Amino acid sequence: MVCKPREEGGLRLRNIQNFNIALLAKWKWRLIAEEKGRWKEMVVSKYGQGSEVSRIPVKLQSWWWRDLVKVCEPDGDGGWFQKEVGWKLGCRDKVRFWEDIWNGNSSLKILFPRLYSLSLNQGQKVEEMGRWDDGVWRWNLRWRRARFEWESKLEEEMLILLSTTRLHREEKDDHTWGNEDERCFSVNSAYACLVNQGRGTHLEVFKLLWKAKAFPNVVTTAWRALTDNLPTRERQSRKGVMLNNTLCALCQTTAESNQHLFM
Amino acid sequence: MLYVRPRLNPINISSCKLALSVWSMCFRWFGIVLAQHNDIKINFESFHLFQVNYKQNLVWKGVWTSVVRSIWDQRNEVVFKQGVVDAEEIFQKAQIKSWLWLKHKSNSFTYSLVDWILNPTSCITSFK
Numbered sequence: 001m002v003c004k005p006r007e008e009g010g011l012r013l014r015n016i017q018n019f020n021i022a023l024l025a026k027w028k029w030r031l032i033a034e035e036k037g038r039w040k041e042m043v044v045s046k047y048g049q050g051s052e053v054s055r056i057p058v059k060l061q062s063w064w065w066r067d068l069v070k071v072c073e074p075d076g077d078g079g080w081f082q083k084e085v086g087w088k089l090g091c092r093d094k095v096r097f098w099e100d101i102w103n104g105n106s107s108l109k110i111l112f113p114r115l116y117s118l119s120l121n122q123g124q125k126v127e128e129m130g131r132w133d134d135g136v137w138r139w140n141l142r143w144r145r146a147r148f149e150w151e152s153k154l155e156e157e158m159l160i161l162l163s164t165t166r167l168h169r170e171e172k173d174d175h176t177w178g179n180e181d182e183r184c185f186s187v188n189s190a191y192a193c194l195v196n197q198g199r200g201t202h203l204e205v206f207k208l209l210w211k212a213k214a215f216p217n218v219v220t221t222a223w224r225a226l227t228d229n230l231p232t233r234e235r236q237s238r239k240g241v242m243l244n245n246t247l248c249a250l251c252q253t254t255a256e257s258n259q260h261l262f263m
Numbered sequence: 264m265l266y267v268r269p270r271l272n273p274i275n276i277s278s279c280k281l282a283l284s285v286w287s288m289c290f291r292w293f294g295i296v297l298a299q300h301n302d303i304k305i306n307f308e309s310f311h312l313f314q315v316n317y318k319q320n321l322v323w324k325g326v327w328t329s330v331v332r333s334i335w336d337q338r339n340e341v342v343f344k345q346g347v348v349d350a351e352e353i354f355q356k357a358q359i360k361s362w363l364w365l366k367h368k369s370n371s372f373t374y375s376l377v378d379w380i381l382n383p384t385s386c387i388t389s390f391k
Contacts, residue, residue: 205304213325214332214364221335222328226303230335249341250281250334250348261338262303262331263278263286 003195009206009227015195022190024071025081027064029185032085033175084177084193097126112158114151118143228258281350282334288354289330293383312387319390322365329360365390 004010034040047056047065058066071081098109098116109116116122120142121129130139139162147155177185209226212219224230233246233256248256283299290297293312300306310327312320333356340346362379365372371391379386 205307208321208324209307209328211321211324212328213322213368214328214361218325218328218332218360218364221332222307225331225335226307248279249338251279254279256338259301259303260279260282262282262334263299263301263306 006210007207009223011223014191018194019187019191021071022187022194024068025190026185026187027068028071028081029085029175029177033185081190084190085175095126097124097129098122108158111161112154115154115158118145118147118151120144225258225262230258230261232256232258232261234258234260281348281353284350285330285334285353285357288350289326289357292354292358292380315388319387322361322387322390325364326357326361329357329364330354332360333357 002011002013003015004012006012030037031040031043043065047061061069098119098121099107129141130137132138139159141155177189205226206223209219209223212222214222221230228235233243233249235258237243237246246255248254248260250261254260278299278301286299295312297309300309307324307327310324312323315323330353333353336356337346337348337353341348358380359376362376365374365379365386369390371389372386374386374389
């Protein structure tokens, strides 16, 4: 409740758990997006690069690294991170054809698992899987064996999907974060998208409330009244507090609910 | 005289008589007729003056919060300190609360408490 934005009736406090994840995600982002750096070399030399499985037994990994892995792993709670990271496609010298998400919302490996298992191009970059032919890109996919008929249908399907994205010859691949206009990672946006998972409707009431010309303690009490958060007798008894009676302290006729007391 | 957005008024069976009288005092103070709505959020929204601008309406919203706060304070007074129930007192405390804010936080506001109590509308319309 208190962590919600003010427009929705909250107090806009940081949820430190989410904020910690957002801060950790920044390391993850720097790890994939930055070209060089001494710290990155060290981390890569110890733990390997990208999504490759770490060779070091878990016990010898630092706590920082273990948290980092946990926070951003694709299948668990860390899926949000993978969702936000995208590719700005250039000549595809970095994007891996099957494994990375560069065409639509999920990787080809997940969309076409059957074809993936047949492919001889596993782990290869997009660039390596075709060539420019008179300014037109031609795919050169290699397979372990001839496809069955139903598998060739899958292949056609995939080629149609592939034709929807365009390749640019000159530009280099780069990572993007979030939606199109904001390419750069920020802890704030990471936090926002963590919080965004499950959000209600906006209410004009609370926007106005926090702008009201009154002292903060007064506004806060009003906020508690508006969100039915004041310990009225009726609310206390609902929460299991034993009371002699729940009648309104002011008029002694009806139960002292939020509604009754202020309206 | 100021006019407010008219609203349909569901019958307030469940309302506290004391709170109602505080609110009606508040409306009389500003010289307006306003239907009380049962839902607290809608009530807050409908607490709106048409003749004054957005910023001045925020002062009016501030009055609303002060009234709510005073009611709650009085209720605590009664429950914990054997206080006496007095609608008049609740209302006056709310008046003072809102005036104190204007006095201390607004540079352009030069009215005294008596002015604020006797002629609140001109105080609000002069608020910048």
